[in-house]
Amino acid sequence: MSASLQTPTSTVKRGANRASYDVELVHKILDDTLLCHIGQQMNGQVFVTPTCHWREGDYLYWHAHSKARNTHGAVKEGQKVCINVCELDGLVLARSAFHHSVNYRSVTLFGVPEPIEDYDEKMRHFKLFVDKVSPNRWDSLRPVKDIEVKATGLVRIKIEEASVKVRAQGALDDDEDFDWPVWAGVLPLEKQWQAPQQNDDQTQDYPAPTAPHAK
Amino acid sequence: MSASLQTPTSTVKRGANRASYDVELVHKILDDTLLCHIGQQMNGQVFVTPTCHWREGDYLYWHAHSKARNTHGAVKEGQKVCINVCELDGLVLARSAFHHSVNYRSVTLFGVPEPIEDYDEKMRHFKLFVDKVSPNRWDSLRPVKDIEVKATGLVRIKIEEASVKVRAQGALDDDEDFDWPVWAGVLPLEKQWQAPQQNDDQTQDYPAPTAPHAK
Ligand SMILES: Cc1cc2nc3c(=O)[nH]c(=O)nc-3n(C[C@H](O)[C@H](O)[C@H](O)COP(=O)(O)OP(=O)(O)OC[C@H]3O[C@@H](n4cnc5c(N)ncnc54)[C@H](O)[C@@H]3O)c2cc1C
Ligand SMILES: Cc1cc2nc3c(=O)[nH]c(=O)nc-3n(C[C@H](O)[C@H](O)[C@H](O)COP(=O)(O)OP(=O)(O)OC[C@H]3O[C@@H](n4cnc5c(N)ncnc54)[C@H](O)[C@@H]3O)c2cc1C
Ligand code: HEM
Ligand code: HEM
Numbered sequence: 001m002s003a004s005l006q007t008p009t010s011t012v013k014r015g016a017n018r019a020s021y022d023v024e025l026v027h028k029i030l031d032d033t034l035l036c037h038i039g040q041q042m043n044g045q046v047f048v049t050p051t052c053h054w055r056e057g058d059y060l061y062w063h064a065h066s067k068a069r070n071t072h073g074a075v076k077e078g079q080k081v082c083i084n085v086c087e088l089d090g091l092v093l094a095r096s097a098f099h100h101s102v103n104y105r106s107v108t109l110f111g112v113p114e115p116i117e118d119y120d121e122k123m124r125h126f127k128l129f130v131d132k133v134s135p136n137r138w139d140s141l142r143p144v145k146d147i148e149v150k151a152t153g154l155v156r157i158k159i160e161e162a163s164v165k166v167r168a169q170g171a172l173d174d175d176e177d178f179d180w181p182v183w184a185g186v187l188p189l190e191k192q193w194q195a196p197q198q199n200d201d202q203t204q205d206y207p208a209p210t211a212p213h214a215k
Numbered sequence: 216m217s218a219s220l221q222t223p224t225s226t227v228k229r230g231a232n233r234a235s236y237d238v239e240l241v242h243k244i245l246d247d248t249l250l251c252h253i254g255q256q257m258n259g260q261v262f263v264t265p266t267c268h269w270r271e272g273d274y275l276y277w278h279a280h281s282k283a284r285n286t287h288g289a290v291k292e293g294q295k296v297c298i299n300v301c302e303l304d305g306l307v308l309a310r311s312a313f314h315h316s317v318n319y320r321s322v323t324l325f326g327v328p329e330p331i332e333d334y335d336e337k338m339r340h341f342k343l344f345v346d347k348v349s350p351n352r353w354d355s356l357r358p359v360k361d362i363e364v365k366a367t368g369l370v371r372i373k374i375e376e377a378s379v380k381v382r383a384q385g386a387l388d389d390d391e392d393f394d395w396p397v398w399a400g401v402l403p404l405e406k407q408w409q410a411p412q413q414n415d416d417q418t419q420d421y422p423a424p425t426a427p428h429a430k
Pocket of ligand 3: 014015018092097098099100101102167267278279280281341344345346348359363364366367368
């Protein structure tokens with residue numbers, strides 16, 4: 001069994017039968033996705049910012065402008081942010097309105113963001129990020145400039161306080177409703193990469209990019 | 216021109232060229248989507264909860280258990296929550312790592328949640344919600360019971376303080392990089408409803424459900 005990320009804050013109370021704290025499952029959901037939602041507070045107001053993430057080992061990374069709220073702002077305040085990453089996998093249509101639901105995979109993480117300031121380490125992470133988004137792309141790109149490294153804020157949280165909730169099953173109606181005459185089941189939702197659309201301003205054809213594993 | 220939802224808190228500073236405060240565009244993005252991320256704080260800690268939403272007029276609605284954090288909890292605290300709704304529409308692959316980006320539609324809303332407690336009004340909203348999820352489904356369902364109405368918390372915020380950011384274009388590289396020999400453009404991502412999966416425990420076939428407009 002792999003390590004547990006359960007703490008008092010990350011303990012699921014509602015729907016605890018769907019909960020897990022397994023570090024490998026957390027890593028898998030983070031690696032299968034591109035987008036997270038970062039929650040933080042500033043001057044008493046909560047803000048939620050959609051942001052792209054990537055993972056290396058026990059850390060979750062993201063980037064923005066070096067003066068942005070969710071990089072510079074979050075580090076300066078030293079606060080524990082809350083990040084959710086989830087995929088909506090389908091609609092669950094029951095015989096009763098009450099038992100309607102959705103199928104999903106969802107991770108909630110808590111952690112205090114720390115900045116990555118070392119030049120080489122930032123560069124190494126830009127490569128990890130770019131190659132997550134399109135495998136092997138980094139080596140074909142115009143090299144990153146010093147001024148770009150400086151303009152970019154890079155932060156991470158340690159993945160050590162987190163929870164997973166997963167629902168992946170059909171409709172769960174009350175026993176006495178099984179014969180109610182209406183279709184019950186799941187309407188699955190899937191994401192698919194479409195044909196790449198080359199920039200108008202390119203006058204030559206180049207090999208089309210590789211789609212990422214994550215969606 | 217329709218009304219503006221711009222306030223000091225909802226004013227976009229980073230990437231202001233992508234911003235809008237147009238109420239009709241906000242409504243459209245809310246109606247095209249199923250999932251929002253609700254940010255709130257309790258005892259000094261921020262929490263982000265993925266939740267399904269629906270809209271009627273100038274209000275955004277959601278539901279959960281009547282004792283859940285994002286219904287009961289949010290109302291009790293009387294705090295202004297922050298809600299983001301966004302769709303990732305594609306990856307933007309530039310000639311330089313620095314100009315990589317994503318195409319998206321994103322709304323951020325601020326508001327103080329108010330509870331809906333009237334029995335008939337709750338019932339009316341359950342119908343709106345169910346029929347958003349699968350048009351005309353409500354009338355075919357086993358009727359909602361009083362105990363179910365009681366167990367369900369229903370809240371709304373007025374849509375009056377909000378911002379939109381939209382990116383929908385190709386890669387924007389620096390002029391001097393236009394001839395860099397690598398493919399540049401957009402890798403579009405789309406969601407598609409798959410074939411409905413009927414529950415194993417149904418012994419009869421019924422007409423398959425209608426997929427929703429929202430995704
Ligand atoms: C799918 C997706 C992925 C993204 N990935 C990244 C990323 O990896 N790195 C990155 O830097 N940015 C990313 N963004 C943009 C990000 O959400 C923020 O807009 C950006 O980081 C600036 O945040 P800020 O708080 O510094 O902005 P500010 O301009 O200071 O925010 C001020 C106000 O602008 C509004 N606002 C800010 N962001 C949004 C938004 N996304 N939608 C609607 N209103 C908004 C809010 O009302 C906010 O209170 C992504 C956006 C989307 C939708
Ligand atoms: C796509 C999607 C749509 C959803 N729509 C709805 C909806 O419309 N109505 C509804 O009631 N619920 C919905 N949920 C479930 C919702 O996210 C919460 O799990 C639920 O509302 C209970 O929240 P709570 O704060 O009361 O839970 P609590 O159990 O009190 O939360 C305690 C801790 O459990 C963990 N936790 C809670 N929720 C999640 C989660 N989603 N993923 C990972 N960890 C979690 C966190 O660590 C949290 O701090 C949806 C979930 C997903 C992924
Ligand atoms: C029509 C579409 C509906 C959808 C998509 C939906 C979705 C959901 C989801 C995803 C949850 C969270 C369950 C979990 O944690 O895994 C939930 C909880 C809940 N829903 Fe719904 N729901 C719908 C309609 C309704 C209706 C009409 C009612 C009331 C009549 C209702 C009452 C509840 C209650 C009480 C909970 C809390 C369960 C708990 O935490 O113990 N739902 N719903
Ligand atoms: C590889 C994939 C990358 C993706 C998908 C990506 C995505 C994004 C997105 C979506 C934004 C927000 C822009 C907006 O508000 O519309 C952003 C901002 C930014 N990105 Fe990236 N990025 C990537 C790589 C990089 C790299 C490698 C660097 C640095 C070398 C970088 C530097 C920046 C900076 C500085 C900003 C802030 C722009 C501003 O707010 O003015 N990005 N990125």
